[in-house]
Amino acid sequence: MNLAIGDLSRRTGVKIPTIRYYEQIGLLPSPARTEGQQRRYGPDELHRLNFIRHARELGFEVDAIRQLLGLASDPGRSCGEVHDITKTHLAEVNHKIARLSALRDELEAMVACDNRRISECRIIEVLADHGECQHRQH
Amino acid sequence: MNLAIGDLSRRTGVKIPTIRYYEQIGLLPSPARTEGQQRRYGPDELHRLNFIRHARELGFEVDAIRQLLGLASDPGRSCGEVHDITKTHLAEVNHKIARLSALRDELEAMVACDNRRISECRIIEVLADHGECQHRQH
DNA sequence: ACTACGACCTCTAGCGGCTAGAGGTTCAAG
């Protein structure tokens, strides 16, 4: 298997500039090159990029992925650190959900406005004055 | 009332560089200046910045806020457009909540791994293969 | 009136995670 960057892109669903970006930030290793300096990838890079893509889809930050990749390359090691990273990420996801849910409640109360004019619109009133909000903090 | 930028910052909770940034992108109008070119703000700018800050806290994008401010300055107008903007934003918030909730489920299933080693860790397995995921798409 | 110093000024660059374009080169099929 000897893939050009476009092949790798099609197989992983990661866009070409993104692949080059990942190389630039050290997330993907510098691949072999042809004499004309074109990149050629093998199965290792394919797996690694699939891993990266999936972790990104699951919301992990690039720095967390870097750590996960480092740990994953050491099969005999305890998976405790992997769990720590994942739990930290899960906590952030839960935090975001909580914040967005509060936002949703607030916005739903706002769109319940049935006035016709800006001068009396509930949405504008609430935006102008946080005291009108249901939650004390956002 | 004749506020220096630091006073305005303390009264609104918006950081000084952010205030200057809002001016630069045309969200806040250019204020009066002293002879030495220092900014001086009055009550209008104070209210406007409070509005901006609150809308940002409620997750509205800067461009939406620009539109909202334009509409808010026209009291006799129908508030239909304000509602459209808010409903669009609410839909995006709901979409994000749905996506994050799916992520949370996936991550919770992953952290349920009770193995000890990387070589058998459920988290690493799932990251390496989306086929292991519960949801078909993220 | 003068000094000290905190608050202000502009300008530039950086964050994360890409994405897009210009302008030039290489590869592979016919």
Add this chain to the structure above:
DNA sequence: CTTGAACCTCTAGCCGCTAGAGGTCGTAGT
């Protein structure tokens, strides 16, 4: 050997700020 799609590098842009360098202003105290 020619064509043209695919590749290369480099730079800049997106959003919404945030930070720093290096210099000027305003005002309180003496």
